[in-house]
C-alpha cells in the first residue's frame with residue numbers, strides 16, 4: 523500500500539466511530555475453536571468480563587466434548603453461565619496433545635475436569651451450564667439453530683459476530699433456510715441482524731493462515747466470499763496477533779493460583795511462556811465501537827478474496843468500502859501489556875466475586 527493511501531485511511535478513521543454514540547455494551551456472538559490453542563480461552567475471558575460486551579452466545583466449531591465443557595466452565599466462572607453454547611456434531615472425547623512443540627500442551631479437558639465439576643472450588647457461585655462428565659456436552663445447542671435463534675431475538679443491525687476459529691457453522695448459517703425459528707433464510711437474517719463480522723483468519727494483504735486452511739478451506743472461502751456486501755467485515759490476520767505475546771501477567775499472579783480457569787489453561791498449555799494473541803486481539807477489537815487505542819485499518823477500499831486452498835489476497839477494488847483489515851497502531855509490547863491488564867482485571871474481579 524502506498525503511504526498516501528495509509529495516511530488517508532488514518533484520517534478517515536479518526537472521523538469515524540468514536541463520536542457515534544456507542545451503546546454501553548455491544549451484542550456479541552463468538553464462534554471459537556477452543557481446543558488446539560489457548561488464546562481462545564483468553565478471548566473468552568475478555569468477552570465474559572468486559573463491560574463493553576453483551577455476550578449473547580458462544581458457538582464452538584471443533585467437535586470435542588471437552589471444548590464445550592471448558593467453554594462452559596470458563597463462562598460460568600466469570601458469571602456468564604447462562605450464555606448458551608452450541609457445538610458441532612458429532613462429538614468425541616478428543617484432546618489436543620503436544621504435537622509440534624513442547625510448549626503446546628493439552629488444556630481443554632483439564633479445564634473441563636477441574637473447573638466443570640459441580641463441587642468446583644472456584645469462588646464463583648454460578649454453576650457451569652455443562653458440568654463434568656463429558657456426556658453433558660451433548661446438551662449443548664446445535665450451532666446453526668443457536669445462531670438463528672440468537673439473531674432472531676436481537677435488535678436489527680445490533681450483533682457483532684467474532685469468528686476466531688473455523689467456518690463450517692457460519693457456512694451452514696449462510697445456507698440455512700426459513701424454519702420454525704425464523705421466516706428468514708440465513709442471508710436475510712444476517713443482513714437484518716448483524717452489524718458486522720469480525721474474522722480472525724488470513725494474512726494481510728495476502729498469504730495463508732491456519733483458520734482459513736486448517737479445517738476445510740472451502741468453508742472459509744464460502745463464508746468470506748458470500749458475506750461480501752451483506753454486512754461490513756473486519757479481518758484480523760495471522761500477522762496481527764502473531765507477534766503479540768500475552769498471558770504472563772495472569773500466569774504470574776499467585777493469588778489466583780488454582781482459582782482461575784484461564785490462568786490454569788495458559789499454564790497447562792504454555793508451561794509459563796507468553797502466547798501469541800490472535801483471538802484475544804480480535805475479540806478486543808470486536809467489543810469496541812470503533813478502533814480503540816490499539817488498532818488502525820490497513821486499507822480503505824477493496825475486499826478479501828479467499829481461495830479454495832485457504833490462501834487469501836486483498837483485492838483493491840475502489841467500489842467496495844465496507845471491508846477492512848487491522849494493523850496494530852501501537853507496539854507489540856503495548857498491545858500485550860493492555861491484554862495482560864485486561865486478563866488480570868477480569869480474573870481478579872471474578873476471584874473477588876464481583
Ligand SMILES: *[C@@H]1O[C@H](CO)[C@@H](O)[C@H](O)[C@H]1NC(C)=O
Pocket residue numbers: 587613614615655656657
Ligand atoms: C466420553 O466419555 C464418557 C465417559 O467419561 C462417555 O460416557 C461418553 O459416551 C464419551 N463420549 C463420546 C462422544 O465418546
Ligand SMILES: *[C@@H]1O[C@H](CO)[C@@H](O)[C@H](O)[C@H]1NC(C)=O
Pocket residue numbers: 690691693694697740741744
Ligand atoms: C453451503 O453452500 C455452499 C454452496 O452454495 C457449499 O459450497 C458449502 O459447502 C455449504 N456449506 C456447508 C457447511 O455445507
Ligand SMILES: *[C@@H]1O[C@H](CO)[C@@H](O)[C@H](O)[C@H]1NC(C)=O
Pocket residue numbers: 765766767768854855858
Ligand atoms: C515483540 O516482538 C518481538 C519481535 O518479534 C518479540 O521478540 C517480543 O517477544 C514481542 N514482545 C511482546 C511483549 O509481545
Ligand SMILES: *[C@@H]1O[C@H](CO)[C@@H](O)[C@H](O)[C@H]1NC(C)=O
Pocket residue numbers: 636637642643780781786
Ligand atoms: C478443585 O478441587 C478438586 C477436588 O476437590 C481438585 O481435584 C481440583 O484439582 C481442584 N481444582 C483446581 C483448579 O485446583
Ligand SMILES: *[C@@H]1O[C@H](CO)[C@@H](O)[C@H](O)[C@H]1NC(C)=O
Pocket residue numbers: 730829830831832833
Ligand atoms: C491457492 O490458490 C490461488 C488461486 O488459485 C493460487 O494463486 C495460489 O498460488 C494457491 N496457493 C497455494 C499455497 O497453493
Ligand SMILES: CC(=O)N[C@H]1CO[C@H](CO)[C@@H](O)[C@@H]1O
Pocket residue numbers: 609610611612664665666667690691694
Ligand atoms: C452442521 C453444521 O452445522 N456444521 C457443523 C456446524 O454445525 C452443524 C450443526 O448445525 C453440524 O452438523 C456441522 O457439523
